[in-house]
Amino acid sequence: MNKKDIKKQAIIQAAIEVFSRNGFQNSTISQIAQKVGIAEGTIYQYFKNKEDLFFSIPLEKTKNFSKELELHLQGINGAFNKIGKLIWYYLYFFQNNPDYARTLMLELRVNKNFAKSKAYKSFKPFSNQVLEIIKDGQQEGVIRTDVDIYVLRQLILGILEHMVTRWLLKGEKYNLLEHCEEVNRLIFRGMSLETSHREFR
Amino acid sequence: MNKKDIKKQAIIQAAIEVFSRNGFQNSTISQIAQKVGIAEGTIYQYFKNKEDLFFSIPLEKTKNFSKELELHLQGINGAFNKIGKLIWYYLYFFQNNPDYARTLMLELRVNKNFAKSKAYKSFKPFSNQVLEIIKDGQQEGVIRTDVDIYVLRQLILGILEHMVTRWLLKGEKYNLLEHCEEVNRLIFRGMSLETSHREFR
Amino acid sequence: MNKKDIKKQAIIQAAIEVFSRNGFQNSTISQIAQKVGIAEGTIYQYFKNKEDLFFSIPLEKTKNFSKELELHLQGINGAFNKIGKLIWYYLYFFQNNPDYARTLMLELRVNKNFAKSKAYKSFKPFSNQVLEIIKDGQQEGVIRTDVDIYVLRQLILGILEHMVTRWLLKGEKYNLLEHCEEVNRLIFRGMSLETSHREFR
Amino acid sequence: MNKKDIKKQAIIQAAIEVFSRNGFQNSTISQIAQKVGIAEGTIYQYFKNKEDLFFSIPLEKTKNFSKELELHLQGINGAFNKIGKLIWYYLYFFQNNPDYARTLMLELRVNKNFAKSKAYKSFKPFSNQVLEIIKDGQQEGVIRTDVDIYVLRQLILGILEHMVTRWLLKGEKYNLLEHCEEVNRLIFRGMSLETSHREFR
DNA sequence: CATGAATGAGGTTTCATTCAT
DNA sequence: AATGAATGAAACCTCATTCAT
Secondary structure (H helix, E strand, C coil): CCHHHHHHHHHHHHHHHHHHHHHHHHCCHHHHHHHHCCCHHHHHHHCCCHHHHHHHHHHHHHHHHHHHHHHHHCCCCCHHHHHHHHHHHHHHHHHHCHHHHHHHHHHHHHCHHHHHCHHHHCCHHHHHHHHHHHHHHHHHCCECCCCCHHHHHHHHHHHHHHHHHHHHHCCCCCCHHHHHHHHHHHHHHHHECHHHHHHHC | CCHHHHHHHHHHHHHHHHHHHHHHHHCCHHHHHHHHCCCHHHHHHHCCCHHHHHHHHHHHHHHHHHHHHHHHHCCCCCHHHHHHHHHHHHHHHHHHCHHHHHHHHHHHHHCCCHHHCHHHHCCHHHHHHHHHHHHHHHHHCCECCCCCHHHHHHHHHHHHHHHHHHHHHCCCCCCCCCCHHHHHHHHHHHHECHHHHHHHC | CCHHHHHHHHHHHHHHHHHHHHHHHHCCHHHHHHHHCCCHHHHHHHCCCHHHHHHHHHHHHHHHHHHHHHHHHCCCCCHHHHHHHHHHHHHHHHHCCHHHHHHHHHHHHHCHHHHHCHHHHCCHHHHHHHHHHHHHHHHHCCECCCCCHHHHHHHHHHHHHHHHHHHHHCCCCCCCCCCHHHHHHHHHHHHECHHHHHHHC | CCHHHHHHHHHHHHHHHHHHHHHHHHCCHHHHHHHHCCCHHHHHHHCCCHHHHHHHHHHHHHHHHHHHHHHHHCCCCCHHHHHHHHHHHHHHHHHHCHHHHHHHHHHHHHCCCHHHCHHHHCCHHHHHHHHHHHHHHHHHCCECCCCCHHHHHHHHHHHHHHHHHHHHHCCCCCCCCCCHHHHHHHHHHHHECHHHHHHHC
């Protein structure tokens, strides 16, 4: 990582802190520059504008997320086991990155332009990965096939996003992982073939 | 409804349209006043400030939502039947109030001050209603008791919020009710006692 | 005093309280109306506009001031004795009317339009009275004649205004009459013929 | 003086002119910016807000006042001679800075927040200087000791402020120095030990 | 590459005054 | 005479962005 990248990282890190505390509209370039210890103008050497800097946050963070998730899924077999791990890691990650969680869930996710940005596309791999696991599960014969796989994916991601968002809005006062087990049970049951239940019995 | 209330309603209606199109920060009092056909200052006779007007929207809309829901639930028996109807109505309502949906899901829900406002409390009755139905279902013996009822509620509301939000972010281009049936199936299965499945067979 | 005058008095009294607490610019017609318990519009039945109401305060207060002063000067002989009493009464009056003191000294006295208003002229009698006493003193042979009588009057009124103003700006925390004696001595000495001193010895 | 200071001075100079002509409340940042030939926003690079700019005026002017006064007092001996010169210079200064006089006497002096500001403290040195001269005079044996020195100081400053204020309210139409001599006489006599009079004879 | 002074558009909010009831 | 809803002008201040040094 060269000098330029180091400074860019520093700006992004400061941006995460500032944006997460005050939101996009109430954060100022000046605050971010101050936190990094550089002049405001310098930020414009690295980012086209305020929104560009804002959107670069998930671009960066998603790299970490995916790389780590990869490791955590290594050596796990079975669709439900993979999904269980994925759910755990998702909650674990955001619990440990609360600033980013706020930025992503309360600001970016809801930003009109974001959905059209290329930063948004950086989620695609993760999203696809979930889809692949579901498909595998159907081929294994453990996941029901009478429900659209995109709806199944939406079920999982929807619950996860909601859990994190709720946690944020409640002031991050409880342990986000505390209902992990129960949520797993609900999702597994919902997605299973009925027959698979009988097998479990 | 007296004259003053009529005008207040008119302002709220205009506010919904304007806020939903541009977001809170990018909407102006001037736009809203213009839409109602009154002077800017007049709005401040009815609302303390911009945020007060903003927060008064759900206060008003929730009244309608609850009143109508009440009617739709009349004469329906069985926890799952009630939940099914509730899910359908929720999606139906927001599909038919897309402006309000945008305001609520993409702006209000994510606003720090909103969670502390009294407008937020107007959701409480609906939220409690869901909880009651779940409890009834447990007493009927059709809903599992090995998962916290608050987690069960979160499951339902989380999925619903997520579906509406996703629909909005995708440009409202598809029919929000189109996967209603499948979602019902997923949620029912997730929440059921296993034994109840066998009975259905 | 008929009904109309009673209400007018009530408005003026409320105006004194409000204006003195917040100043002219930061006081609102609404506040005054509220204090009286009438509608804003009603005030415009009695006063042309905000400034007219403001200027009507000294017009009213000066009546009281002069009437009382008259009584206090009754039966006092000798220019210095009269001046001494006048100084005492001036300080006594404002100490007991601190709201009006603030309005007059910190707002009105400094208002451009006020100097041109007819309310300003209501001070004239008092001002003339002082001049008359000085003239009398010169004829009695106790007040120096080598200084312009207008300068002598300015000396007295200047010190008095300054004392009241200083007292107000210091938060009215000390007794305004506490240096009355000393000030008298200073003024008397300054105004006396030298010979009169020797006579006193 | 660097570039930044020069511009700051220019803004203050323009502010004096504008504030003195219209008063604080009726002056606009826009007017001041226009007079300097800069954008409104630029003013906020130099001053926190309108009031900050307002209060910075005496901070600046007092520097000049004190520096010049120092020179004028050089080589003068005797408390009364010093006070005489000080009175003359005070009147001379405000006569030659009528804009500032208006701002200080009619606006700042009467502003609640001003008395608490640090700008107010910039008068302290001058105020102390007067006190020192009085003390010297008492040690020399020419100034009476039966009157509190703070009252004596108040006598001097009160008359001076009043003279300037009166001059301003009368439209600055006469020569402020015209009664300088007479005022000196009054103040000297008031402050003197009686015995000192005999010596003068 | 870095700086930071300058810009200037733009929106919320207040409130004296009016006037129809 | 009293009301009080409606008006609408007006100004402070912020801050992303630029550009000369």
